[in-house]
Structures are given as C-alpha cells and as structure tokens.
Amino acid sequence: MADRVYNFSAGPATLPVDVLEQASKDIVNFKETGIGLIEMSHRSKEFMAVAADTESMLRELMEIPDNYKVLFLQGGASSQFFMIPMNLLGTGKKATYLNTGTWAKKAIKEAKLFGDIDVAYSSEEQTFNRVPLKDDYTIDADSEYLYFVSNNTIYGTQFPSFPETEKDLIADMSSDILSRKIDVSKFGIIFAGAQKNMGPAGVTVVIIRDDLLDKAPANTPTMLNYKTHADKDSMFNTPPCFAIYGVGEVLKWLKQQGGVEAMEARNIAKAGLLYDCIDSSDYYRGHAEVTSRSLMNIPFNLPSADLEAKFIAEAAEVGLMGLKGHRSIGGCRASIYNAFPTEGVEKLIAFMKEFAAANK
Ligand code: PMP
Numbered sequence: 001m002a003d004r005v006y007n008f009s010a011g012p013a014t015l016p017v018d019v020l021e022q023a024s025k026d027i028v029n030f031k032e033t034g035i036g037l038i039e040m041s042h043r044s045k046e047f048m049a050v051a052a053d054t055e056s057m058l059r060e061l062m063e064i065p066d067n068y069k070v071l072f073l074q075g076g077a078s079s080q081f082f083m084i085p086m087n088l089l090g091t092g093k094k095a096t097y098l099n100t101g102t103w104a105k106k107a108i109k110e111a112k113l114f115g116d117i118d119v120a121y122s123s124e125e126q127t128f129n130r131v132p133l134k135d136d137y138t139i140d141a142d143s144e145y146l147y148f149v150s151n152n153t154i155y156g157t158q159f160p161s162f163p164e165t166e167k168d169l170i171a172d173m174s175s176d177i178l179s180r181k182i183d184v185s186k187f188g189i190i191f192a193g194a195q196k197n198m199g200p201a202g203v204t205v206v207i208i209r210d211d212l213l214d215k216a217p218a219n220t221p222t223m224l225n226y227k228t229h230a231d232k233d234s235m236f237n238t239p240p241c242f243a244i245y246g247v248g249e250v251l252k253w254l255k256q257q258g259g260v261e262a263m264e265a266r267n268i269a270k271a272g273l274l275y276d277c278i279d280s281s282d283y284y285r286g287h288a289e290v291t292s293r294s295l296m297n298i299p300f301n302l303p304s305a306d307l308e309a310k311f312i313a314e315a316a317e318v319g320l321m322g323l324k325g326h327r328s329i330g331g332c333r334a335s336i337y338n339a340f341p342t343e344g345v346e347k348l349i350a351f352m353k354e355f356a357a358a359n360k
Contacts, residue, residue, distance in 0.1 A: 006344035009322035010153055010297060010335040011175065011196040019199075019249040026245070038242045047241055051234065054248035061251060061260055064184050064207060071206040071226065072234040072244050077103075077174045077193035080204060081110040084170060084189060087216040087226050088144055089115030096120045096143040096167070101128040101152035102328060103172060111147070118143065127329065128155040130292040139165055145188055151176035151296050153196070154326040156287050156333065158294035162186060168212070176296050177205070178254060179338055180264040188212055194243055196296070197337045199250045202243030254338065263338050270342050271295040274334060277349045283356040287329065299325050299333040308332055311355055320348055 007014040023037075030037040031046060040047055055070045064070065073079070084107075089095060093115045097108045099122035111117045121137035123130050131152070139146055145168040151158040153175040163169060168188030177192040184190065189208045195201035206226070213227045222228050228236050257263060275293065278284045278300055287299040302308045308331055312324050325331040336345060 003319075005319035005321045006341070006347060007321050008334045008336070008340070008344075008348075010326070010333065011193070011337075012201050013196050013335055013337050014339050015199070015246075015250065016253045016339045019246070019253055022249055023246060027242075037245055040241075042235065042238050042241050047245075048235075050241075050245050050248055051239070054244055054251060055233075057248065057251040057255065058205070061178065061254060062182070062184055062207070067210050068184060069206075069208050069210055069213065069226075069230040070234075071208065071229045072239055072247075073204045073206055073229060074202070074240055075204065076201075077172060077191060077204050078106065080172070080191045080206065081107040082113065083224055083226070084145075084147070084191075085111040085114035085117075086220060086224055088212065090217045092116070094118060094140060094143050096137075096139045096146045098122075098132060098137065098146070098148040098163075099124060100131050100149055100157060101155045102326075103153065103174070104147075104149045107147060107149075107172065115144075123157075127287070128152060128157065129287055130289040131157045131159050134164060139167055143167055145170050148172070149174075151179075151294050153297050153335075154299070154328060154333075156294045156297045156299040157289075157292040158296065160291065168209075175335075175337075176294070178260055178263065179267050179296060181260050194247050196335070197339075199246035199248075200243050202240040203247060205247070250339070257338075266342070267295045267336075267338065270336055270340070270345050271298065273342070273345050273349060274298050274336070277352055281352075281356060283360075284352060287331070296337055297333060297335045299329060299331055301331040305330065307359055310359065314355065315348070315351055318347075318351060320344075320351060323348075 026037045028036050058070055095115055096118045099105060099119050108117060108119060118140055121132040146163055146165055147170045149172040169186055170189045171187055173190050174192045175196045178197050191204060191206045194203045208226055213230050216225045278286045285301045302311055315323050323332045325333040
C-alpha cells in the first residue's frame with residue numbers, strides 16, 4: 001500500500017487512521033463473533049449495542065437534551081431538504097430560509113414543493129462570500145421555522161453565531177457538526193450527512209425536538225415520516241449498519257481527543273494558520289469575507305486559473321491531495337475537518353510559500 005497522503009477532500013473526507021484500521025479488522029471478524037460487522041443482522045445484540053453506543057456518545061458529546069430524538073437515516077443530507085418541509089409544513093404554511101449557497105438553494109427548491117417559502121436573505125449576488133448578520137433579514141410572524149446552513153462547504157462561510165429568534169431553528173450542519181460547541185436546545189432540528197466530520201458516507205444524523213414529530217400531514221409516506229424512525233429507534237427497516245458503526249468509531253476517537261471543546265480550540269488554531277498565510281500574502285486571496293470565514297472549508301484563489309491548475313497538480317505530487325475547488329466557483333479549497341491533522345496544514349502552508357516564490 002502506498003503511504004497515506006494529506007487528503008483535503010470536502011467529503012467523503014479524511015478519517016482518523018486508527019478508525020480505519022479498527023474498521024478493517026471489524027469488517028472481517030467483529031468482536032470475535034466469527035462474523036464480519038457488515039454481515040451481521042441489524043437486530044443482533046452486537047449491532048444493537050453498536051447503534052445504542054453511537055447514539056449515547058453523540059448525546060454525551062453534543063449534550064443533547066432528553067426531549068430530542070437522534071435518528072440515523074438514509075438518503076443523504078439532501079433528503080432532509082424535502083423531509084423537513086414535508087413533515088413540518090402543509091397547505092398554507094410558511095417557512096423562512098436564508099440563502100447562503102448551493103446547499104441552501106437546493107433546500108429552498110424542495111421546500112417550495114410543500115409550502116410558502118420566504119427567502120429572507122441571499123448573498124448570491126456576492127458569490128455567496130458571506131453569511132448574514134442579525135439585522136440583515138426579518139422573519140415573518142407566521143413563519144413555522146427558520147432554516148439555514150451553518151457551514152457552507154463550497155463557499156467557505158460559516159455562521160460565527162446562530163440566528164436569534166423565537167422560531168424553531170433548523171440547521172444543516174453537514175460540514176461543521178461536532179466541530180464546535182453548540183447549544184442544541186436552541187434548535188428544532190439539526191441534521192448532518194456523516195461523510196465530513198462524523199464518519200463514512202451512508203448515514204444522515206437528524207436531531208429533532210420531540211414535539212416536532214407529530215406535525216406530519218396524514219398523507220406523509222411512512223418511510224419519510226420522522227415519527228416512524230423515532231418510534232423504532234431508527235430500526236424500522238435495515239439501517240445503514242456500517243456507516244453507523246463508522247460514526248461510533250469516530251465519536252470514540254473524538255472523545256479521546258478531549259471532546260468537542262478541545263476540537264473547537266484545535267480547529268480555530270488550525271484554520272488560523274492557513275488564514276494567516278493567505279492574509280500575509282498578496283499572491284493568495286480568500287473567497288469569504290473575514291467575519292464569515294469557515295474553520296472547516298477554506299477556498300482561495302491564485303493570480304490566474306492557469307496558476308491554480310499548476311498549484312493543484314504540483315501539490316498532489318508532494319502528497320497534498322484534493323485541493324481543487326468545487327466546480328461552481330473553481331480555484332482551490334482546503335477542507336480541514338476535525339480529523340485533518342495540523343501537520344497537513346503546516347505542510348500546505350510551506351508548499352504555498354514555495355509555490356508563490358517560484359511562480360511570481
Ligand atoms: N449540505 C451540505 C452543507 C453539504 O456540504 C452537502 C454535501 N456536500 C449536502 C448538504 C448534501 O449531502 P448529501 O450528499 O449527503 O446529500
């Protein structure tokens with residue numbers, strides 16, 4: 001096997017090596033049962049314990065209050081774009097959305113199938129380089145909830161603090177869950193695809209306040225009704241066993257690292273190194289406005305598209321992979337989620353300095 005490289009992929013993203021090594025053993029023979037993890041019944045006592053432990057670690061790490069359910073669903077984070085309005089809206093009902101990028105836009109498009117959607121803020125004209133401050137939008141009194149994307153994976157923006165409102169807050173935290181301490185009790189629903197900060201692709205975590213489980217219209221399909229999954233502890237049908245296991249292993253690792261607070265401190269320091277490098281150069285330009293900067297995804301540009309292509313190719317040659325920006329904005333992007341090591345960021349910075357000096 002070739003040596004592992006630094007993987008700046010936006011998702012699926014780098015995972016802790018210890019987790020990968022443990023998984024490679026458990027896939028063949030889980031806890032000396034003689035059966036591999038992905039071959040065993042989801043109702044076996046071994047797998048039921050994996051699911052229960054994963055949920056309880058998430059509850060502990062995020063301090064999830066008892067009146068919230070934790071669901072492990074399939075269909076990707078994208079399925080939440082329609083499940084949320086399908087379960088919470090209905091004829092004549094309204095919801096407010098903040099349009100801060102591609103993933104918010106996709107959620108808005110789906111929500112419009114189910115209700116009256118007010119897009120109270122959009123930074124589209126500024127190529128989504130910022131998130132709104134409190135006074136940049138108003139929420140209609142008859143709105144059911146306020147939906148926003150806490151970290152915009154493509155544009156590298158992140159809400160430094162969350163909207164303050166009496167309405168139920170609904171947040172897509174796919175690309176920053178577990179990266180900083182949050183107060184779950186301020187939210188109606190938090191959801192996140194696992195494949196960036198939590199584990200392998202295949203499971204979407206939904207944290208939902210229990211009074212929201214009873215709002216779905218009667219014609220909601222069984223599999224798309226949150227209550228179905230809440231009532232059966234996400235075992236209504238076969239769950240994504242391997243992905244849930246993977247999340248559990250990542251959460252064990254996160255606990256060993258000191259939990260969410262320790263991770264937040266590390267993330268601030270780690271992203272700070274890269275932003276300092278960008279800010280102290282006139283060669284590299286960050287995409288996001290300074291006050292909206294993400295600690296997870298850092299898109300940046302070089303003086304020309306040709307130089308960007310050369311930069312990405314030469315970086316790959318020295319083991320810095322996955323630095324190509326998303327096709328919708330081009331340029332470069334370094335995704336540095338929880339499991340991305342600081343040494344990789346240091347190596348990138350050294351490379352950036354050398355590249356700028358050699359390619360004036
Ligand atoms: N929301 C955000 C913020 C994302 O970054 C992504 C994926 N990159 C999605 C939603 C969609 O996730 P999925 O592919 O699991 O549907």
